[in-house]
Amino acid sequence: MKILFTIVILIWATPSFAQRVLSSCDAPDSIKPLYLDDIALQALIYEGNIVGQPYSDSIEISQLYQNYFARIFYAVYNAKDLPARDTVLQYNIHDYARSTLHKILFTFDTTVEWGKNFSRRIFPTGNIGLDSIFKKYSISVDSIWFDHPYGGSAILHTLAPLNTYPVMLSIDHIVKPFRVAVKNIFRFF
Numbered sequence: 500m501k502i503l504f505t506i507v508i509l510i511w512a513t514p515s516f517a518q519r520v521l522s523s524c525d526a527p528d529s530i531k532p533l534y535l536d537d538i539a540l541q542a543l544i545y546e547g548n549i550v551g552q553p554y555s556d557s558i559e560i561s562q563l564y565q566n567y568f569a570r571i572f573y574a575v576y577n578a579k580d581l582p583a584r585d586t587v588l589q590y591n592i593h594d595y596a597r598s599t600l601h602k603i604l605f606t607f608d609t610t611v612e613w614g615k616n617f618s619r620r621i622f623p624t625g626n627i628g629l630d631s632i633f634k635k636y637s638i639s640v641d642s643i644w645f646d647h648p649y650g651g652s653a654i655l656h657t658l659a660p661l662n663t664y665p666v667m668l669s670i671d672h673i674v675k676p677f678r679v680a681v682k683n684i685f686r687f688f
Contacts, residue, residue, distance in 0.1 A: 523577045524570035534572045539600055539660035541568040558665045600660035603667050609650040618651060628673035636661060
């Protein structure tokens with residue numbers, strides 16, 4: 500009976516001998532918005548590396564990968580008591596994510612009707628394909644300026660972090676016959 504009692508006590512007490520480190524893969528609600536773009540950028544890079552290209556053709560960034568990187572970022576954020584906390588960061592946190600995931604440089608032609616509407620910020624512009632992309636991905640216009648004789652340029656802004664490269668290609672494909680240039684912006688702002 501004493502042996503059984505001793506075994507039960509040892510089994511019950513064994514977990515208390517292990518090192519316990521608080522590591523939460525969650526963060527306070529006030530911190531989460533600060534990491535959204537960083538998480539999305541890392542998910543996009545990871546997703547692109549799996550496909551074997553720097554950017555895949557998927558516009559929306561995989562939520563599965565975003566959740567994966569969110570747990571990583573939040574765990575590192577919560578590891579304040581670990582002295583080696585800063586050495587595990589191989590990711591660029593709060594670097595240039597907002598410009599690559601939210602901004603597109605768009606050059607448009609005002610000699611066509613939809614270009615005139617776009618330059619006056621009249622939406623829908625009349626170009627069904629362009630209007631559907633703007634609506635589907637919640638794209639708005641940050642600023643417009645007129646820098647050439649047949650039109651101008653605009654900075655487009657996406658509300659949610661997106662893979663802006665295929666968005667750019669989609670817009671370019673829709674409006675190509677009308678002398679439109681679209682460029683992805685890196686480190687623009």
